[in-house]
Amino acid sequence: MDEQSIRWDDLQIVWAISESGTLSGAGRRLKVSHATVFRRLGNLEKRLGVALFERSRTGYTPTPAGEDIAAVAQQVEANIKGAERRLAGRSYPPANTAGVQLDWARQTHGRQRA
Secondary structure (H helix, E strand, O other): OOOOOOOHHHHHHHHHHHHHOOHHHHHHHHOOOHHHHHHHHHHHHHHHOOOOEEEEOOEEEEOHHHHHHHHHHHHHHHHHHHHHHHHHOOOOOOOOHHHHHHHHHHHHHOOOOO
């Protein structure tokens, strides 16, 4: 494995191929061309040093490694959606940068100079 970093778009590619079984189906799902899916999958497999899919005339079937990556993608997606739901239901106050600036201004300019 040359580069161990797996990016979110890598996970999405594997998940989309796994769900659709074809590059064109994955491309439609991701709104990219099948050539882009093919290229990105090839780059990912090369970086990881493992085949993620078995290729046949009827489509793409995930290998155990591909199934693992697709499952990780589903978990990440669920975690992201859960975080978004939690954040949407809460009201977080904005960062208090204005207060810090105001305190600095009072300290700096509020002193009387001799």
